[in-house]
Amino acid sequence: MSIRIHPIKAFNDNYIWTLINEGNKQAIVIDPGQAEPVITYLEDNELELTSIWTTHHHYDHVGGVAELQEAYPMTHLVAHGEHTVDEDQTIKDGSTVSAWGCAAQVWDVSGHTASHMAYILDIDGQKHCFCGDTLFSAGCGRVFTGTIEQLHDSFERLNRLPAETLLYPAHEYTASNLRFGLTIEPANEVMQQTLAQAEAQTAQGVPTLPVTLAHERAVNVFLRTQEPTVIAGVKSQVAIDDDKPLTVFAALRELKDNF
Numbered sequence: 001m002s003i004r005i006h007p008i009k010a011f012n013d014n015y016i017w018t019l020i021n022e023g024n025k026q027a028i029v030i031d032p033g034q035a036e037p038v039i040t041y042l043e044d045n046e047l048e049l050t051s052i053w054t055t056h057h058h059y060d061h062v063g064g065v066a067e068l069q070e071a072y073p074m075t076h077l078v079a080h081g082e083h084t085v086d087e088d089q090t091i092k093d094g095s096t097v098s099a100w101g102c103a104a105q106v107w108d109v110s111g112h113t114a115s116h117m118a119y120i121l122d123i124d125g126q127k128h129c130f131c132g133d134t135l136f137s138a139g140c141g142r143v144f145t146g147t148i149e150q151l152h153d154s155f156e157r158l159n160r161l162p163a164e165t166l167l168y169p170a171h172e173y174t175a176s177n178l179r180f181g182l183t184i185e186p187a188n189e190v191m192q193q194t195l196a197q198a199e200a201q202t203a204q205g206v207p208t209l210p211v212t213l214a215h216e217r218a219v220n221v222f223l224r225t226q227e228p229t230v231i232a233g234v235k236s237q238v239a240i241d242d243d244k245p246l247t248v249f250a251a252l253r254e255l256k257d258n259f
């Protein structure tokens with residue numbers, strides 16, 4: 001099975017990840033916050049939209065759903081019951097969704113919101129994780145209607161995926177996240193190199209995504225809460241009660257909120 005994965009840009013920095021089956025010219029979009037760039041892309045490439053998957057209810061992820069359903073009435077909408085859309089298939093943790101015979105496991109990775117789903121698609125043994133606003137390259141989502149404990153659990157869970165898993169966050173925040181990360185770990189050379197690369201890519205409008213989990217383990221301070229350099233970096237900016245991963249994670253999230 002050959003599935004191509006393409007980011008359609010929306011708003012300022014959203015990516016609507018699109019799964020494309022070149023064999024039958026069908027497409028699946030994930031988190032279409034806007035309909036217009038999706039319709040333009042599908043028409044330019046003579047693709048038919050067959051399915052929409054959503055990760056959470058925020059407007060920049062579901063805002064284009066109704067218009068796309070109208071434009072493509074046969075579209076199969078996959079969403080959690082709290083995603084404020086009229087879904088055809090209600091999903092929750094443990095559900096399975098199909099993309100032309102390839103299975104995607106649904107994981108609850110809440111924290112950013114209370115019902116945030118991730119889709120982990122297996123294509124010929126390679127895992128592709130569409131993680132919405134839970135994990136960004138070198139960063140993590142803000143806590144809105146979920147809790148910091150949930151977000152931390154979600155990070156621990158994502159971190160148990162195979163190292164070669166490809167992660168597809170829904171925003172281009174890489175450079176800004178790395179600038180924050182370097183305030184915590186100024187001597188992290190992989191982060192320094194990745195920032196230079198991300199700034200060059202962003203200046204040219206080239207996505208920095210997807211990224212492998214192995215890469216994130218090297219550059220994402222929110223996955224590095226047990227590293228002595230990260231603990232020391234947090235303590236240089238704020239007093240914390242203990243060195244437990246959740247404590248460090250919560251302090252990082254608060255520091256990032258004010259960055």
Ligand SMILES: [Zn+2]
Nearest residue numbers: 056058112133
């Ligand atoms: Zn969001």
